Amino acid sequence: MNLNLSGTINVFKLLAKPSLCLPHATVATFNDIPSPFNKAFENYGKKVDIRAVVLDKDDCFAYPDTNEVYPAYAKRFQQLQKEYPGGRLLIVSNTAGATSYDRDGRLARELETATGVPVLAHRVKKPGCGDEIMAHFKAHPEANVTHPSQIAIVGDRLMTDMMLANMMGSWGLWIRDGVKPLNEKSIFSKLEQRLGPFLMARGYQPLCPRSPFE
Numbered sequence: 001m002n003l004n005l006s007g008t009i010n011v012f013k014l015l016a017k018p019s020l021c022l023p024h025a026t027v028a029t030f031n032d033i034p035s036p037f038n039k040a041f042e043n044y045g046k047k048v049d050i051r052a053v054v055l056d057k058d059d060c061f062a063y064p065d066t067n068e069v070y071p072a073y074a075k076r077f078q079q080l081q082k083e084y085p086g087g088r089l090l091i092v093s094n095t096a097g098a099t100s101y102d103r104d105g106r107l108a109r110e111l112e113t114a115t116g117v118p119v120l121a122h123r124v125k126k127p128g129c130g131d132e133i134m135a136h137f138k139a140h141p142e143a144n145v146t147h148p149s150q151i152a153i154v155g156d157r158l159m160t161d162m163m164l165a166n167m168m169g170s171w172g173l174w175i176r177d178g179v180k181p182l183n184e185k186s187i188f189s190k191l192e193q194r195l196g197p198f199l200m201a202r203g204y205q206p207l208c209p210r211s212p213f214e
Contacts, residue, residue, distance in 0.1 A: 010127050010163060018199050020166045021158040022206040023174035026196075030061045030073040030154075030175055035083065037152060040173050044208060050171065052137060052145045053084050056126075056155030057093040057111065059178035059189070067096075067114035070179050081116065087140040091119045092133060094160065098125050126160040130168035149209035158192040166207050 014020050025040040027033055034040050041048045058064040061073050069077045081089060091097070096107035097119040108119040120136055122129040130148070137145035145151060148169040155161025156178040165172030174196070182190065 010167075011159070013167075014159065014163065019204045019206055021163045021192075022166070022196060022199060022204060023158070023162045023172045024165070024206050024208075025172075026174045026176050028175075028177045029179075030070070031076050033076060033080070033154065033173065035079060037080075037083065040152070041171055048171065049150055049211070050152045051150040052088045052090065052143050052152075053080065054133060054151060054153045054170075055089065055091050055117070056153075056157070056161050056175075057091055057096060059156040059180050059185070060154060060161075060175050061179075063179045067111045069115060077115075086142045087118065087137075088143045088145075089117050090133070090136065091115065091117050092122065092126065092129065093119065094125045097121050099123050100125070126155075126157075127164035127167055130164060130170075133168070147211060149211045157189065158196055159188070162206070169207070169209050171209055172206065 024044070027040070037050045037053065038048045055061060061069050061077055063070055091111060093111070094101070096102055096111040097105075099121055100123070102108055105121060108121060111119050120129075120133065122132040124132065133151070134148065137143050137151070149171070151168070151170040152173055153161055153165035153168070153170050154173045154175065156175045158174065162172040162174055176193070182193065
């Protein structure tokens, strides 16, 4: 069983501040991620300096419970690897690499082999693993990440991926439709499909990341 204690605890933060789960930008699928990546956030009227990208796996660039990049997204995935080389691209999943679930690291190693992208080994699941993500980039100075506002979090879930971005002070890009058809998605994913538009229609907005110079 893949329990997410971090997600359960952070629901209380969401009740107090619903905007924590909202994305800064939304695209339909992984293929729709703009190039250069910064263009996703150009509506904020400020210079955005994305130096590293954190990717979710399931229903983001891969069909759930598989490791291979979904064939239709292979070209965009390879482009992203070229745009963010040298440790600037990182996969953070609540299955592969989550030490409470992937205890021996086998799933993380398999995913790294399949994608050629490092997979974070993390003790706390999303949305609570921001400190571990920052520690990873601190240990890899070639990524030149010095502040959370230089990171974009990409994923299909509002209550894990986008909430992680807002709690970190990073930028969140929501993959709204993902790989799996809506009628096959979990009840939580279906709920989020309605939750995001509902909150934004009522005036809620995500927290705007602030650079260390603001």
